Amino acid sequence: MRFIDEYRDREAALRYARLIAKITTRPWTIMEVCGGQTHAIVRFGIDELLPPGVTLVHGPGCPVCVTPVELIDKAIAIASMPGVIFCSFGDMLRVPGTRGDLFSVKARGGDVRIVYSPLDAVQLAARNPDREVVFFAVGFETTAPANALAVLQAHQMGLKNFSMLVAHVLVPLAMEAILQSPNNRVQGFLAAGHVCTVMGYREYEPIAKKYRVPIVVTGFEPLDLLQGLYMCIRQLEEGRYEVENQYTRSVRRQGNEAAQQHIREVFEIVPRKWRGIGELPQSGLGLRAPYRAYDAERKFGVVAHTAEEASECIAGEVLQGAKKPTECPAFGTRCTPEHPLGAPMVSSEGACAAYYRYRRFTEKQVSTP
Amino acid sequence: MSDGNGFVLACPLPIQQYPHVLLAHGGGGRLMQQLIDAFASTFASAELARRHDGAALRIGDLRLAFTTDAFVVQPLFFPGGDIGKLAVCGTVNDLAMCGARPLYLSASFILEEGLSMETLGRVVASMQAAAREAGLEIVTGDTKVVDRGKGDGIFISTAGIGVIEHEHPIGPEAVRPGDAVLLSGDIGRHGMAIMAVREGLAFETEIASDCAPLAAPVLKLLESGVAVHCLRDLTRGGLAAALVEIAQTAGLHIQLDETAIPVRPEVQSACELLGLDPLYVANEGRFVAFVPEAEAKRALSLLQTEPVSAGARRIGQVTADGPAGLVTLRTAIGTTRVLDLLSGEQLPRIC
Numbered sequence: 195m196r197f198i199d200e201y202r203d204r205e206a207a208l209r210y211a212r213l214i215a216k217i218t219t220r221p222w223t224i225m226e227v228c229g230g231q232t233h234a235i236v237r238f239g240i241d242e243l244l245p246p247g248v249t250l251v252h253g254p255g256c257p258v259c260v261t262p263v264e265l266i267d268k269a270i271a272i273a274s275m276p277g278v279i280f281c282s283f284g285d286m287l288r289v290p291g292t293r294g295d296l297f298s299v300k301a302r303g304g305d306v307r308i309v310y311s312p313l314d315a316v317q318l319a320a321r322n323p324d325r326e327v328v329f330f331a332v333g334f335e336t337t338a339p340a341n342a343l344a345v346l347q348a349h350q351m352g353l354k355n356f357s358m359l360v361a362h363v364l365v366p367l368a369m370e371a372i373l374q375s376p377n378n379r380v381q382g383f384l385a386a387g388h389v390c391t392v393m394g395y396r397e398y399e400p401i402a403k404k405y406r407v408p409i410v411v412t413g414f415e416p417l418d419l420l421q422g423l424y425m426c427i428r429q430l431e432e433g434r435y436e437v438e439n440q441y442t443r444s445v446r447r448q449g450n451e452a453a454q455q456h457i458r459e460v461f462e463i464v465p466r467k468w469r470g471i472g473e474l475p476q477s478g479l480g481l482r483a484p485y486r487a488y489d490a491e492r493k494f495g496v497v498a499h500t501a502e503e504a505s506e507c508i509a510g511e512v513l514q515g516a517k518k519p520t521e522c523p524a525f526g527t528r529c530t531p532e533h534p535l536g537a538p539m540v541s542s543e544g545a546c547a548a549y550y551r552y553r554r555f556t557e558k559q560v561s562t563p
Numbered sequence: 564m565s566d567g568n569g570f571v572l573a574c575p576l577p578i579q580q581y582p583h584v585l586l587a588h589g590g591g592g593r594l595m596q597q598l599i600d601a602f603a604s605t606f607a608s609a610e611l612a613r614r615h616d617g618a619a620l621r622i623g624d625l626r627l628a629f630t631t632d633a634f635v636v637q638p639l640f641f642p643g644g645d646i647g648k649l650a651v652c653g654t655v656n657d658l659a660m661c662g663a664r665p666l667y668l669s670a671s672f673i674l675e676e677g678l679s680m681e682t683l684g685r686v687v688a689s690m691q692a693a694a695r696e697a698g699l700e701i702v703t704g705d706t707k708v709v710d711r712g713k714g715d716g717i718f719i720s721t722a723g724i725g726v727i728e729h730e731h732p733i734g735p736e737a738v739r740p741g742d743a744v745l746l747s748g749d750i751g752r753h754g755m756a757i758m759a760v761r762e763g764l765a766f767e768t769e770i771a772s773d774c775a776p777l778a779a780p781v782l783k784l785l786e787s788g789v790a791v792h793c794l795r796d797l798t799r800g801g802l803a804a805a806l807v808e809i810a811q812t813a814g815l816h817i818q819l820d821e822t823a824i825p826v827r828p829e830v831q832s833a834c835e836l837l838g839l840d841p842l843y844v845a846n847e848g849r850f851v852a853f854v855p856e857a858e859a860k861r862a863l864s865l866l867q868t869e870p871v872s873a874g875a876r877r878i879g880q881v882t883a884d885g886p887a888g889l890v891t892l893r894t895a896i897g898t899t900r901v902l903d904l905l906s907g908e909q910l911p912r913i914c
Contacts, residue, residue: 198831198832198835199895201892202895202896203895203896204896204897207896207897208896208897230838234899237894237900238607238894238895238898238900239894239896239897239898239899239900240896240898242898242899243896243898273770288587297585297586297587298583298585299860300582300585300586301583301585301586302583310762310764310837314763336808416895531593531596531905532593532594542909550903551903552900552901552903553907
């Protein structure tokens with residue numbers, strides 16, 4: 195298989211594992227920012243290949259997990275309105291709001307559809323002029339260009355029945371919030387390769403310098419992750435704190451400038467509440483004034499409210515790398531993918547779901563060669 | 564809360580039960596198992612409790628396999644098959660997995676008002692062709708028509724009977740430590756073919772469903788005297804769901820080798836793109852066979868002589884000392900992970 199098997203080679207993986215063991219002289223705690231990386235780590239058991247002192251903690255890079263309950267409740271309210279076709283990426287449909295999830299809205303007769311691209315939602319709006327089509331725009335910088343493009347396309351086509359419920363978040367601010375936390379354990383970061391494909395990594399350079407923390411832009415395959423970890427640990431051992439790029443086959447320092455242009459055209463930086471973390475200034479994207487007509491919150495006048503949250507869930511600590519999913523007393527008992535207490539148990543990028551799927555059984559039960 | 568003091572631990576109220584049926588209840592995962600449990604406990608049949616693909620019944624000296632299946636698919640026609648072919652193959656395969664020779668099928672149609680006769684004609688012709696290929700007859704049936712909007716074109720339900728001509732008990736309870744696990748070919752094609760057509764995803768190479776009747780390779784094993792312990796066709800939930808169910812029912816540990824499991828490059832690429840795991844993607848023409856280690860080589864050669872299972876591979880074994888009831892996978896990079904049931908269907912990831 196081109197460009198997959200090459201990055202899953204057993205011998206090369208073991209070589210990197212030996213290299214990491216060789217240069218590691220003391221314990222280090224490293225956070226992978228992106229939920230996609232978390233899943234690859236847990237799915238391939240990357241942490242099993244590391245020396246005992248190296249701890250991986252899982253970051254906030256799961257778009258589904260950090261979307262605040264209030265917005266999910268708004269999504270549910272809009273999706274339940276007659277005449278609305280509510281479009282979302284599949285992952286979002288199972289995330290519990292205060293009462294129920296989008297799948298339950300669908301089960302009760304709401305027109306909730308899974309789309310693979312926001313442009314599909316625009317097409318849907320063009321084909322259904324008598325219906326209101328709403329797209330749930332979640333995600334980090336990775337999904338922002340396509341969402342911006344969808345707004346531009348709807349604008350060009352003069353569509354009056356298309357709008358977006360925007361929940362976009364930006365990575366760098368969340369990394370800073372983690373570093374500023376008094377409970378912070380993170381000494382080095384693997385930055386999210388896909389986010390940096392769009393944004394480049396210039397904006398991480400001041401963070402590395404200010405907090406004296408190495409940041410390695412890293413891909414998603416087992417060998418990417420092992421090489422990223424090697425580069426990060428090497429910096430830590432040598433006392434360096436730079437931004438390095440492991441994912442050179444996809445990421446350039448300046449990123450994808452055309453994509454960034456689209457984002458800037460349509461969105462502006464706004465404060466955004468992160469589920470489990472709280473409100474962070476300048477940490478999200480909202481529609482710019484010329485495109486406010488596409489803002490579903492305005493269009494449907496859904497009212498903001500403060501949502502009640504289950505007290506038992508420790509998603510906030512999990513999303514900041516302060517705790518592992520298995521340290522939660524509800525993990526796998528009162529909180530499962532069928533009955534999630536929190537969003538990280540739902541999403542395919544959530545740390546709790548990854549642990550539930552791959553790690554629910556103790557290591558005693560599963561012998562590792 | 565960027566000052567870093569006292570982060571709010573935010574999470575929603577729990578959803579403790581499902582007052583409505585969700586799509587996930589049909590997704591081949593844990594919710595579907597729970598739904599089946601509810602039926603099984605109400606119907607309270609020992610045969611049902613065996614949790615096999617069909618019932619194996621003794622009537623006098625005759626041993627019969629009996630099974631039923633319902634088919635809903637959109638689009639009705641897809642690369643590699645259509646709802647008619649699926650409706651025949653699905654039931655034929657359930658009979659084959661009981662180790663039976665499929666003989667007779669029934670077919671019930673729920674038709675939506677407005678369906679074109681031409682479409683119906685194509686579906687029925689396809690059913691007849693599949694039945695002929697599988698060597699059986701469709702001998703009884705029923706039709707109902709529902710108002711426009713109350714159906715999805717065509718729903719088909721088929722039931723089948725077959726005769727069991729050997730004395731091997733075939734099912735999860737017959738699996739023994741040391742058994743080899745054989746897989747009849749590459750996985751994930753049906754699910755990805757349907758997804759590609761349904762969602763308008765154009766991949767470079769068209770993915771065709773693996774939809775096919777599986778009686779021939781199974782009968783070949785049995786007629787050649789291979790002591791088959793368990794058979795299971797891979798449908799919703801894919802290879803993972805089939806093996807997890809067998810491991811749980813048998814109370815044994817199954818060890819798999821990821822690199823031995825064949826996945827075509829186009830399926831692998833499509834799965835990577837969408838963030839899906841081919842181990843959980845649906846198939847309609849693949850099965851696993853559990854056979855004693857001593858007969859594994861011969862069984863594999865026999866399977867490889869049949870066109871539908873020409874790509875058969877040995878993918879793992881049942882161990883005596885592993886964690887009971889679990890399926891573990893040795894990954895491509897040599898680490899080990901547990902294969903578990905998913906909650907419902909796999910959902911494509913966001914980025």
